[in-house]
Amino acid sequence: MLKRHSPDAVIIGAGVVGAACAYYAARAGLSVAVVDRGPVAGGTTGAGEGNLLVSDKEAGPELALALLSAGLWRELAAVLPAPVEYEAKGGLVVAPDERALTALRAFAEGQRAAGVTAVDVDAGALHELEPHLAPGLAGGFHYPQDAQVQPAQAAARLLAASGAELHLGEEVTAVLRDASGAVRGVRTARRELAAPAVVNAAGTWGGRVAYLAGAALPVLPRRGFVLVTEPLPRVVRHKVYAADYIADVASGSAALQSSAVVEGTPAGPVLIGATRERVGFDRALSTEALRRLAVQAAALFPVLADVRVLRAYHGFRPYLPDHLPAIGPDPRVPGLLHACGHEGAGIGLAPGTGALIAAALTGTEPPLPWGPFRPDRFDQAPPPQQPHQPASAPPPHPPRRTP
Amino acid sequence: MRSPRSLVGGAPAAEHTVRFDGRELPVQPGQSIAAVLWAAGILAWRTTRGTGAPRGAFCGIGACYDCLVTVNGRPNQRACLVPARPGDDVTTQEGTGHADLAV
Numbered sequence: 001m002l003k004r005h006s007p008d009a010v011i012i013g014a015g016v017v018g019a020a021c022a023y024y025a026a027r028a029g030l031s032v033a034v035v036d037r038g039p040v041a042g043g044t045t046g047a048g049e050g051n052l053l054v055s056d057k058e059a060g061p062e063l064a065l066a067l068l069s070a071g072l073w074r075e076l077a078a079v080l081p082a083p084v085e086y087e088a089k090g091g092l093v094v095a096p097d098e099r100a101l102t103a104l105r106a107f108a109e110g111q112r113a114a115g116v117t118a119v120d121v122d123a124g125a126l127h128e129l130e131p132h133l134a135p136g137l138a139g140g141f142h143y144p145q146d147a148q149v150q151p152a153q154a155a156a157r158l159l160a161a162s163g164a165e166l167h168l169g170e171e172v173t174a175v176l177r178d179a180s181g182a183v184r185g186v187r188t189a190r191r192e193l194a195a196p197a198v199v200n201a202a203g204t205w206g207g208r209v210a211y212l213a214g215a216a217l218p219v220l221p222r223r224g225f226v227l228v229t230e231p232l233p234r235v236v237r238h239k240v241y242a243a244d245y246i247a248d249v250a251s252g253s254a255a256l257q258s259s260a261v262v263e264g265t266p267a268g269p270v271l272i273g274a275t276r277e278r279v280g281f282d283r284a285l286s287t288e289a290l291r292r293l294a295v296q297a298a299a300l301f302p303v304l305a306d307v308r309v310l311r312a313y314h315g316f317r318p319y320l321p322d323h324l325p326a327i328g329p330d331p332r333v334p335g336l337l338h339a340c341g342h343e344g345a346g347i348g349l350a351p352g353t354g355a356l357i358a359a360a361l362t363g364t365e366p367p368l369p370w371g372p373f374r375p376d377r378f379d380q381a382p383p384p385q386q387p388h389q390p391a392s393a394p395p396p397h398p399p400r401r402t403p
Numbered sequence: 404m405r406s407p408r409s410l411v412g413g414a415p416a417a418e419h420t421v422r423f424d425g426r427e428l429p430v431q432p433g434q435s436i437a438a439v440l441w442a443a444g445i446l447a448w449r450t451t452r453g454t455g456a457p458r459g460a461f462c463g464i465g466a467c468y469d470c471l472v473t474v475n476g477r478p479n480q481r482a483c484l485v486p487a488r489p490g491d492d493v494t495t496q497e498g499t500g501h502a503d504l505a506v
Contacts, residue, residue, distance in 0.1 A: 130506075131506045132504070132506060230478075230479050230499070230501075231452060231499045232499050232501050232504060233498070233499055233501055233502055233504060233505035234505055234506060235501075235504045235505065235506055237506065268452060268499060303504055307501075308479060
C-alpha cells in the first residue's frame with residue numbers, strides 16, 4: 001500500500017524516546033511517521049527498568065532535563081491508560097557509612113539548589129520508609145520526585161496516543177538528501193518516506209543512523225543486566241539503591257560495574273538492576289554480573305536472600321562520551337535532528353526530549369536551552385558555518401548556557 | 404483393559420506418605436507431588452494473586468507454572484516436577500505465598 005501523504009517528520013526508532021518525540025510533535029500539530037527495524041520497544045526501552053530518576057543526577061543540564069521530564073511524566077500519567085503503571089513511588093538512596101553519607105549530603109545540596117526535593121533520612125528513620133532494609137546503614141536521602149513506569153507499555157501507549165503512522169519491521173537503509181545536502185526523507189526496504197525533517201531516535205544504534213545521514217555521532221553500547229524475582233507482595237516501597245550507584249552511572253570505565261537498584265513492581269516481581277560494562281553488542285550472559293547484583297541486593301535487603309530469581313534480562317544503553325544525550329537539530333545536516341544517547345536514563349528523559357524535538361520541528365522556543373545537548377559537540381574541529389538554510393529545515397537555536 | 408500397569412504386571416503400593424494441609428496422603432515411588440494430589444482427588448492447591456481463583460496442574464510438564472505449591476514452607480514449587488519425598492509438608496499456596504513479607 002502506497003501512501004501519497006508526506007508526514008512533516010519521520011522519526012527513526014519506536015522506543016520510548018521516539019514515541020515521546022512522536023507524541024509531542026503530534027500535539028504541536030505535526031503529522032509524523034515512526035519507522036523501526038523491529039517492534040515497539042524492541043531495543044533498549046524493552047530492556048529497561050522504567051526508571052524516572054532525578055536522584056542519581058548531579059546538578060546540570062541532564063538534571064534540568066530530568067526535572068522537566070518528571071513534570072511531563074506526571075501529566076502523561078493522567079492521560080495515558082493504566083497499563084503504563086506510572087508510580088510516583090519516590091527514591092531512597094542509602095549510605096553504608098558516614099563517609100558515603102557526607103558525600104551524598106554534598107551531592108544532595110547541589111541537587112536542591114537545582115530544584116530537587118531531597119529529604120534527609122537519619123539511620124533510625126530508614127526502616128520506617130523501608131522495613132526490610134538491612135541494619136547498620138548510616139542514613140540516606142528520600143527523593144519524592146523519583147517515579148517508575150512500565151517502559152514498553154509507556155512507549156506503546158505514547159505511540160498510540162500520537163496517532164503516528166507506524167512502519168515496524170522496516171529498517172531504514174538510507175537517509176535521503178537533496179542536492180543542497182538537506183534531508184528529504186528516508187528509504188526502507190518497502191518504501192520511501194518523504195519528509196522535510198528526520199529525527200534520529202535510534203538509541204544505541206543512533207550512531208549508525210547518523211552515519212547514514214552523513215553525520216558522526218559516537219554512540220556506544222553500555223550493557224546492563226536486570227534480575228527479576230518471583231512475584232512478591234510489596235516488600236520494597238521505593239526505588240532503593242546505595243550511594244555508589246551514582247558514581248557508577250557517572251563513570252566512563254569499560255569494566256564491569258554494579259550497584260543494586262532494588263524496586264518492586266505492580267505485577268509483583270522485584271527488579272534488581274543494574275550493571276554497566278562496555279563490551280560492544282555482546283549478548284552473552286554474564287554470570288559474574290548476575291552474581292554481583294544478587295549479592296548487592298541481598299546486602300541491601302536481606303529478605304531477598306531467600307527469594308527466587310525467575311530470570312534475568314539485559315540490554316544496551318546508548319552511551320555518549322560525556323553522558324549527555326544528543327538532542328536537537330544537527331547543524332551539519334539541515335533537516336536532521338537527533339534524540340538519542342540517553343544512556344540509562346532514556347525512559348525518564350523521554351518526555352523532555354520529545355518536547356525539545358517538537359519545539360525544534362515547529363521553530364518555537366524550547367522548554368530548555370539545548371546547548372549542552374548539541375549533536376555536533378563531539379566534532380574535533382569547530383562546527384563549520386552552515387552554507388544552506390532551507391525553508392523547510394527547523395531553525396537552529398543558538399546554544400545558551402544552562403542555568 | 405490393557406494399561407501400562409497391566410502390561411508390566413505391576414502392583415505398586417504406597418511406600419510412604421506426605422502431608423497436604425494436614426492430611427496424610429499415600430505416595431507411590433516416583434510420584435510427583437501433583438500425581439500424589441491427583442491420586443487423592445485433589446485438583447487445586449493454589450489460589451491466584453489477583454482474584455484468588457483456584458489452580459492445580461495444567462501442563463504437567465513444568466512449563467506453565469500453574470501448579471505452584473508450597474513445599475516444606477517454600478512457595479512457588481512446581482508440583483508436577485517436584486518428587487514427593489517421605490514426610491514432605493505440602494500446603495495450599497495463597498497468592499505469592501510470601502504474604503508474610505508484605506510491608
